[in-house]
Amino acid sequence: MGPAPIIEARQVTKVYTMGDQKVHALRGIDLEIAPGEFTAIMGPSGSGKSTLMNLIGALDQPTSGDMLIEGHSLSTMRPDDLADLRNRTLGFVFQQFNLLPRANALQNVKLPLRYARHEHIDADARARECLELVGLGERMDHRPAQLSGGQQQRVAIARALAGKPHIILADEPTGALDTKTSADIMELLVTLNASGITIILVTHEPEVAEFAQRQIHFRDGLIESDERRAS
């Protein structure tokens, strides 16, 4: 017996209904992820990777089955508690960065701290610290349009880190970046993982997946394979 899983999916299914058509995006997923694991999820387009990430991220609810984060079942939580969970426990990194175009790097990183109601933190200091950590200490007052793709993704990672999350969910974080920049971003994620943050990453690129200790392959809404790399 290892430690209690930080993420646990129990017979999770997700069915999208569009008119009279039903899309079975997930057909019954059982999955346990231990604290501190770095997991890469791979698989063909439409196999349900993003769908699972949204369920883990408490952005959506499964059609059946149960999703547990740090032992708490998401299906029993109220919307405000889910919002607080996303704010405190989870950090998101998106393929398209999703930065506010009119705000500078520092303001973007401070955004999640606006919604933090649990503790009194110095938002400015915390945001600067996170930008330093991702190597953008010199670019704090730059707007997204004044930054390269890789730099924008670093800002997004700094933003995900601001609330001191236990889990980072990254859906194709390198999908819009070139190989060299992708490697830099992956090294950053590896560093973060080394500091204890659980990371789940979706990618199509085997080289990117190589950075993870565990690789899960999806096909047609089911887990096809689940391998841990001996380290």
Add this chain to the structure above:
Amino acid sequence: MKFSVAIASAIEALFANLLRSFLTMLGIIIGVASVMTMMAMGEGAKARIDEQISALGASTLTLRPGAMRRGGRSMGAGAATPFTEADLDALAALPYAGAVSGQLSSSVTAVSGQTNWSTSLTGTDDAYFEIHDWHPVEGRIFTPREVRTGAAVAVVGKSIVENLFDGTDPVGQRIRVNNVPVSVIGVLEEKGQSSFGSDRDDVIIIPLRTARNRIIGAHRTTPKNVSRIEVMVADGYDLKEAQNELVEYMRDRRHIKAGGDDDFMVFNIADFVRARSATQATMGVLLAFMAAVALFVGGVGVMNIMLVSVTERTREIGLRMALGARGSDIMVQFLAEALVLCGTGGLIGVTLGFAGSWIAAKTGGWEMAISPQITLISLGAAVAVGLFFGYFPARRAARLNPIDALRYE
């Protein structure tokens, strides 16, 4: 999220799209400006009406001989029997009569030295000055004894001083009124124009009997005639009731049979002025209606733009939710934007309202009457519109599903 932070970013959003924000605010601006102008006009007109009423005597009833207008034809006052000095004495004995004054008036030519002046003459008694709350600034008014004996004394208005005496002190001087010499004993304080536009200071006032016996001449059949009586209703008596009792009392005195028409009229001056002011009130109602419509249209405009803004920023809302914003945080954010829009519109409207009230006061001829309350109510109206019309778009934003919002194209 703190409300102050929400307001700050709402102001940022307002500046991010300045032209659109301004166009959105336009309805609110017009609405608030008209709310303000309307209220300032109402206050100003009311203050002026009150001033006029008190100038005419708020509790004064005026009696004139002649019948009220009937069937579109006015019965001439000359045809009816005039009042007499006996009526004055009888009325003075009534419990609700605080003061009673009888008057005769005529147009006259007054001469001082080489200067001629056409003016109006009022023959009356000392009660006249009490009823009209009109006091001398130079000299004195006549004594009851001078009234009784018909002394050749005159109290004059400011315009007489200007036109007959070149502004010099006339007290002690003699003037000839239609060739009758009278000595000036007092000058009255300035009253200015009446609401009808006539100069109230262009008048010579002498004792009633002096006017009748030496200048105007007595009535053919009624020697001790009085053409007009003013009764100041004593404190503690209701003006309307006094008016009704006065009518009954005079019908009795003038032997009018039950069912017969009055051959005299009793005016309540306050009613008279208020009736004249009704047009101004109508205008106020019209403006109030316009203000309400403008505020409503402005509010719908704000709601429309807010709905567009919510749709445009669906992905941003989704992102904020992913980062941990609660529905209430999103709600506060959009309400703050509606509030900032309407509040700014309100401030601009208040500024315009000041200008509008100033113009209205100039053209209407009254004091500008903008109180802090009016300003606060106008701003409050803008804020209320913001909250009311911002609520629906804000709620729509707050109820978005995080994943649908995040993936919105």
